[in-house]
Amino acid sequence: MTARIEFSVRLVAGKQRHRLDRRHARMYTPDETLRAERAIAAACREAMAEAGIQPLPFGPHEPVILTVDAYRPLPESRPKSVRSEPDTYKPDADNEAKLVMDALNGLVWADDAQVVDLHVVKHPRVRGQAERMDISIAPGWSGRKDETEEM
Incomplete structure (x- = not known):
């Protein structure tokens, strides 16, 4: 069984x-997205190296559980009386998840279709909080008989 990352x-x-690049009639991924994907992949590679986990720890059809916890600071423009507020602003939770899943393709799993259980939580924005995403990857339910009996 693969360890949790x-x-x-x-x-x-x-x-x-x-x-769309109209001059060359081709589609391209924006630089901001590419930089974010590279940062996520680099952080994952580092965590896997520290844990002694080889690339592609999940087999091609092995189910995976992905959890993304997003934390952002409260904007300085908010009144001092506001200490926290729900993070109902862009980026959308599904776009955050897609960014992480695409960044980890070929590194943690062969294809992001292996993610069978996805949790994305945009935590309330709190004054002074550092912007970050905590990402957790774990083996998913395999459908084996012994696992169904435990449920």
Whole structure:
């Protein structure tokens, strides 16, 4: 069984849409998205190396559970009386998840279709809190008989 992988990245971003380069008639991924994907992949590689986990620890059809916890600071422009507020702003939770899943393709799993259980939590924005995403990857339910009896 594959071990759990946990790491943090000091950014909160969402997957942006592909853009059209009209001069060359081709689609491209925005630089901001590429930088965020590289930062997530680098943090994951470092966590895997520290834990002694080889690349692609999950087999091609092995189910995976992915949890993304996003933390962002309260903007300085908010009144001092406001100490925290729900994070109902961009990026959307599904775009945050897509960014993480695409960044980990070919590193943790062969294809992000292996993610069978996805949790994305945008925690309340708190004054002075550092911007970060805590990412956790764990083996998913395999459907074996002994696992169904435990439930």
